[in-house]
Amino acid sequence: MNVTPAANAPERPAQPLEQPRLDLAVIAEMVAPGARVLDVGCGDGALLQLLAQKKGVDGRGVELSQRGVNECVAKGLSVIQGDADTDLSDYPDDGFDYVILSQTLQATRRPRAALANMLRIGRRAIISFPNFGYWRVRAQFAFGGRMPVTGRLDYHWHDTPNIHLCTIRDFVEIVDELGAHIERGVAFDRAGAPIRFSAPWWVWNLFGEQAVFLLERGDQRL
Amino acid sequence: MSVLSEARPACSEGFAPKTVVFPPDRPLLTDGGGRIAPLTVAYETRGTLNAARSNAILLCHALTGDQYAAGVNPVTRKPGWWEAMVGPGKPFDTDRYFLICSNVVGGCLGTTGPASINPATGKPYGVDFPVVTIRDMVRAQAMLIDHLGIETLFCVAGGSMGGMQVLQWAASYPERVFSAMPIATAAKHSAQNIAFHEVGRQAVMADPDWRSGRYQEQGVRPEKGLAVARMSAHITYLSEAALQRKFGRKLQDRSAPTFSFDADFQVENYLRYQGLAFVERFDANSYLFVTRACDYFDLAADYGGSLAMAFKDTKTRFCVVSFTSDWLYPTSDSRAIVHALNAGGASVSFVEIESDKGHDAFLLHEPMFIATTRGFLDSAANARGLAPDGTSK
Incomplete structure (x- = not known):
């Protein structure tokens, strides 16, 4: 192919509207307008920006990578360098309305402690994570005999930051243990279509490639 | 001014800084129980104060700095100490903001210091000058800001000893500081310092x-x-x-x-x-x-030992910056400030800039530092309702 890209490139709209990552769009939809939000593991700040634009939230972020932090601050977001495992304990009780952990739970050293801290800092917590119970993951392991590598989990066993993977059923169980309840939950299949809400857990767990849960703190403190 | 110029070190003879003189009935009472009167504060401004008086930034200089943050320093004939950051189109944009920088009390470039004449003796103060603190420096700056008719500063920024003044401003006058940038600094001087x-x-x-x-x-x-x-x-x-x-x-x-x-x-x-x-x-x-003054700085000590209490319920937006190779005010010092601000529920960003230039990095051309400062000030300016030309929206 000897094509000059510029010559044949279709004319693009002046301001292409970037489609936010699927789970981010769902999370943004779960947050009440004007809320105080802490995004733990905020990366380059895409969700915080989305929340500021769509919901006018008062957002703060914590990000482990200095590169991510620098990008966020340069965008005008309030973000500090920190670690979900060690730095959440510095935050006061009820400092936020929502504490969000998107695609990060599985990379924490102590996920249960991180979740408990989130529900202490905010009355509500939103967590998105890749479902290890997804049928393709199960199939790769069961029939291929190899550690699974899928679209949501595209790392090899030796270079993955994901040290605490869980299934949707595992997650539902730990939420119960923490005395929190699930206010809303959404699971998506590979195509990004949500799984019917009325479907039983095992259907979610088998066909959901990723899930997003909105939790509310229980009455008793843990 | 003739009295003052007599008191200048030999190098700056004939040098006439822009000053405001506070008469003896408006003394600066120091933490150490001293009284400085009359008090002269030498300062420089750049840019234009908008009609709402909402675009003023106070830059606080470091240990041996002066009021000449930008432009040519008339004493050294060299560029100002923050030439990398201050000027048209730069992060501290003189087309948008009204920049103020004053020489600290105890300094030697026009503000009253040990080389000034002690009115009680008619001779230079020398070591009879009252030992001043960072808070005393900030008090003198606040007198200048009052004199300029500015109620709330859009931002107070500075590195090293300047960063200590920023922290002191935010703690002493929280309602007068809309945003704050303490850079390469600490809330207390360490034993090593x-x-x-x-x-x-x-x-x-x-x-x-x-x-x-x-x-x-x-x-x-x-x-x-x-x-x-x-x-x-x-x-x-x-x-x-x-x-x-x-x-x-x-x-x-x-x-x-x-x-x-x-x-x-x-x-x-x-x-x-x-x-x-x-x-x-x-x-x-x-x-x-x-x-x-730096040695005596321990902000938490003034608040029952809790740095978080110094910033309790503050509305000020903070951006804390450290540099990886700064061993004089290491990143751990900045983190202590960030933890305290978080505990107080403050709006805070924290960036550690990768640089091998040591503590001096904050004075040099560091692209990531420049981008960070620009991003922080832009978002603060939005929140403050400042248009790109510095007028109030």
Whole structure:
């Protein structure tokens, strides 16, 4: 192919509207307008920006990578360098309305402690994570005999930051243990279509490639 | 001004800074129980104050800095100390903001300090000048800001000792500080910091020309002692990597060691030059006073030992910045500030900039630092309702 890209490139709209990552769009939809939000593991700040634009939230972020932090601050977001495992304990009780952990739970050293801290800092917590119970993951392991590598989990066993993977059923169980309840939950299949809400857990767990849960703190403190 | 110019060190004779003089009925009462009256504050401004008086930024200079953050310094004839950051189109944009920078109390570039005339004796204060603190410096700045008719500063920013003043401003006058940038700084001076300062002071006082601090009246200056103080301090402003890159073990204008105590090595020559250049522009007693002010700085101590209490319920937006190779005010010092701000529920960003240039990195052209500052100020300006031309929306 000897094509000059510029010559044949279709004319693009002046301001292409970037489609936010699927789970981010769902999370943004779960947050009440004007809320105080802490995004733990905020990366380059895409969700915080989305929340500021769509919901006018008062957002703060914590990000482990200095590169991510620098990008966020340069965008005008309030973000500090920190670690979900060690730095959440510095935050006061009820400092936020929502504490969000998107695609990060599985990379924490102590996920249960991180979740408990989130529900202490905010009355509500939103967590998105890749479902290890997804049928393709199960199939790769069961029939291929190899550690699974899928679209949501595209790392090899030796270079993955994901040290605490869980299934949707595992997650539902730990939420119960923490005395929190699930206010809303959404699971998506590979195509990004949500799984019917009325479907039983095992259907979610088998066909959901990723899930997003909105939790509310229980009455008793843990 | 004739009295003041008499009190200037020899280097700045004929130098007439822009000043405001607070008469004896408006004294500066210091933390140490001293009284400075009259008080002269020398300052510079750049840019234009908008009609709503909402676009003013106070820049706080470091230990041996001055009010000349940008443009040409009339004393040294060199560019201002924050030329990388201040000017049209730069992060501290003089087309958008009204920049104010004043010489600290205890300094020697126009603001009342130990070289000024003590009205009680008609002679220079010398070591009789009241020992001032960072909070005293901030009090004097607040008097200037009042004088300029500015209620709330859009931002207070500064590095090193300037960063301490930023923290003090945010703690003392939270409602007057819309945003704050403490850079390469700490909420308290560490034992190591105090130790280095003490070496510098002892070098000054060991110089026979110091004359117990009365050198001005005797027509001499403790130049050797002050130069040594500067040489040792200068090492702390650089990183090992930067020294290695710049000088290594390279020899100065010679191919072999001379087996003498000449400046064989380039690094020796460089430090000697730094020392000599410094004594031309700085007063030895001032050096004693400003280093002492840093040593006494411990913000938490004023708030029952809790730094978080210093910033409780603050509405100020903070951006804390540190540099990886700064061992004088390391990142852990900045983190302590961030933790305290978080605990107080403050809006805070924290960035550690990758640089091998040591503590001095905040004065140099660091692209990531510039981008961070620009991003932070832009978003703060939005929140403050400042248009890109600096007018109030």
